[in-house]
Amino acid sequence: MGGQAMTLTDQRPASEPRIVYNEGYLDEQTKRAIRRALLKGVAIPGFQVPFASREVPMPRGWGTGGVQVTASIIGPEDLLKVIDQGADDTTNAVSIRQFFERVAGSASTTHTEQATIIQTRHRIPETPLAAGQTIVYQVPIPEPLRFLEPRETETRRLHALEEYGLMYVKLYEDIARYGHIAKTYDYPVRVNGRYIMAPSPIPSFDNPKMHMSPALQLFGAGREKRIYAVPPFTSVESLGFEDHPFEPQSFERPCQICGSEGVYLDEVITDDAGGAMFVCSDTDYCARTSSGTSTEGAPQ
Amino acid sequence: MYVAVKGGEKAIENAHALLAKRGSGQERVTAQQISEQMGVLVSRVMNEGSLYDPELAAKALLQAQGDVLEAITLLRSYRTTLPRFGVTAALDTGALPPERRISATFKDIPGGQQLGATFDYTHRLLAEELHTPEVPAAQGEAAEAMPRVTDLLGRSALVEPDHPQDWADPEPGDLTREPATFPMSRAERLQALARGDEGFLLSLGYSTQRGFGNTHPFAGEVRIGEIEVLFEAPEIGHEVPIGRIEVTECQMVNQFVGSAEKPPQFTRGYGLSFGRAERKAMSMALVDRALRAAEFGERAVSPAQDEEFVISHCDNVQATGFVEHLKLPHYVDFQAELVLLRQLGAEFGQSTDGRASNDPD
Numbered sequence: 001m002g003g004q005a006m007t008l009t010d011q012r013p014a015s016e017p018r019i020v021y022n023e024g025y026l027d028e029q030t031k032r033a034i035r036r037a038l039l040k041g042v043a044i045p046g047f048q049v050p051f052a053s054r055e056v057p058m059p060r061g062w063g064t065g066g067v068q069v070t071a072s073i074i075g076p077e078d079l080l081k082v083i084d085q086g087a088d089d090t091t092n093a094v095s096i097r098q099f100f101e102r103v104a105g106s107a108s109t110t111h112t113e114q115a116t117i118i119q120t121r122h123r124i125p126e127t128p129l130a131a132g133q134t135i136v137y138q139v140p141i142p143e144p145l146r147f148l149e150p151r152e153t154e155t156r157r158l159h160a161l162e163e164y165g166l167m168y169v170k171l172y173e174d175i176a177r178y179g180h181i182a183k184t185y186d187y188p189v190r191v192n193g194r195y196i197m198a199p200s201p202i203p204s205f206d207n208p209k210m211h212m213s214p215a216l217q218l219f220g221a222g223r224e225k226r227i228y229a230v231p232p233f234t235s236v237e238s239l240g241f242e243d244h245p246f247e248p249q250s251f252e253r254p255c256q257i258c259g260s261e262g263v264y265l266d267e268v269i270t271d272d273a274g275g276a277m278f279v280c281s282d283t284d285y286c287a288r289t290s291s292g293t294s295t296e297g298a299p300q
Numbered sequence: 301m302y303v304a305v306k307g308g309e310k311a312i313e314n315a316h317a318l319l320a321k322r323g324s325g326q327e328r329v330t331a332q333q334i335s336e337q338m339g340v341l342v343s344r345v346m347n348e349g350s351l352y353d354p355e356l357a358a359k360a361l362l363q364a365q366g367d368v369l370e371a372i373t374l375l376r377s378y379r380t381t382l383p384r385f386g387v388t389a390a391l392d393t394g395a396l397p398p399e400r401r402i403s404a405t406f407k408d409i410p411g412g413q414q415l416g417a418t419f420d421y422t423h424r425l426l427a428e429e430l431h432t433p434e435v436p437a438a439q440g441e442a443a444e445a446m447p448r449v450t451d452l453l454g455r456s457a458l459v460e461p462d463h464p465q466d467w468a469d470p471e472p473g474d475l476t477r478e479p480a481t482f483p484m485s486r487a488e489r490l491q492a493l494a495r496g497d498e499g500f501l502l503s504l505g506y507s508t509q510r511g512f513g514n515t516h517p518f519a520g521e522v523r524i525g526e527i528e529v530l531f532e533a534p535e536i537g538h539e540v541p542i543g544r545i546e547v548t549e550c551q552m553v554n555q556f557v558g559s560a561e562k563p564p565q566f567t568r569g570y571g572l573s574f575g576r577a578e579r580k581a582m583s584m585a586l587v588d589r590a591l592r593a594a595e596f597g598e599r600a601v602s603p604a605q606d607e608e609f610v611i612s613h614c615d616n617v618q619a620t621g622f623v624e625h626l627k628l629p630h631y632v633d634f635q636a637e638l639v640l641l642r643q644l645g646a647e648f649g650q651s652t653d654g655r656a657s658n659d660p661d
Binding site: 021022025026027030050051052054055056057059060061062064084085086089090091092093094095098121122123140151152153178179182184185186201202203204205223225249251264265266267281 | 624
């Protein structure tokens, strides 16, 4: 990552100052600061590390945390995959991918197993991740206790004291009311037996993939200015009770395009009479399963 | 028939073209015209974009087709890439030759009241055409020094001093470089307020006037003028001027009933903004004073007195981003909720069916 500067506007007279952006957009000092936060996050799995989140050229809440994390770890030899809702071609995924192609000159891919960095919003790919891969989650609300306690000063204290009674009471109340835990995404997890962590709004279906994952998992919350991490092969246990253990959501039907079972499905409305079809949310997985190309270690 | 949501790339490209077309118009307005004729707007973008650069702010406004928050975002995401050389010397606003200076607390003050360029006493009648009347040349002697009203009060200890006696003038924090944690120092809070949304601060300040954390404010002084910025570069060893900026300063003077440790005394709320931004500076001063509740042992019961609430929500770049992100696809979590809702519905149906069949009727 050299200091080669990049000019986005060339039509200005030579006398005026030129608008110049650093390669990879973020300046090197900032990248270093973010890497320090990442290292701290890896050292204390599940702990939310405050960092001086920078503005990036997309709106807050649109993946600015993920973008900063990716910008700080991406190098010329990396292959980047960006997904939103499991799909490579959703507009915001396209926009972020184009941003890195423009400012970091990075190569991109849609193939999960080829990517060295996968930036994601709301999903973990169906294809199991391998050692050496890094998955970067875009996080809107990093604080798992936020909707139980709105104050940051208070939630930081609760984490420090490992005082998670609030969360268990909330889950218990669900069971009392509905007979089971009624949380289907952003389902809280306990990392390495210590910190309760928000897995970002991935469906509970994806939660088991985080447990003992060989890939490095990094989480960036730009607007909320927090970074956290789960190192490879770390325990990520979804919260539950002995008599009401965690149960990930699942679908009882296969994808109607590729026929895969045990995958997360999107419900696509096909007419105005209640007709719908269910198809893979992971577009890369679906495309390659239906075309018969290899997707190693496909789930059963 | 299932139509895959493909073609995100093409869609984005077309959307950009359409957007550019909507903003092109018959004739391009120049950035210079914007900064000369819409100076107040440019000030707002510079304030909330936290970058003093009228030219870039005007360009941003043009690029954003007049969407102020979009322009602020543009400026912020450019600003964040700029290197930070250090902290300038504190501005001496007492020495600033004001173009406008008013006090609501004293009828006459050293240096006099000066209305300057203000909308205050204009009749808000729509004009068919805009005129620029002659500005008469200044009469009388050259402008005399205009000491700050709060300094006049301070001399007789009627108002709390600018800073505590043991003040060592530490380098102020910088929220854009250091992670912010609560509680904040007043300097950090003021920085957040200076970057904060004018409308949000206005409403919060207004709420204090209506009794939600009343601080009994008086506009001690509002002044606007151009001031020299001094910077001490380590390699030079003394302060050197690096340019001039236009600022608006507001010092609110607020009642304080006194406590066990402190005598009754006027207290202050402070507001400072770039350019002509009086409403912003005044709102900021009101909120600054309200946020000092703990310092004076006041009960904090209103939103404007709640540091976490005010500071976490005053940044409009964050606020608009997160509100507008609801436009992004949420298929996955919505699907998860759908599945749950169907399950709950089925369970509810079973239980009410059971109840119905048990019913003897």
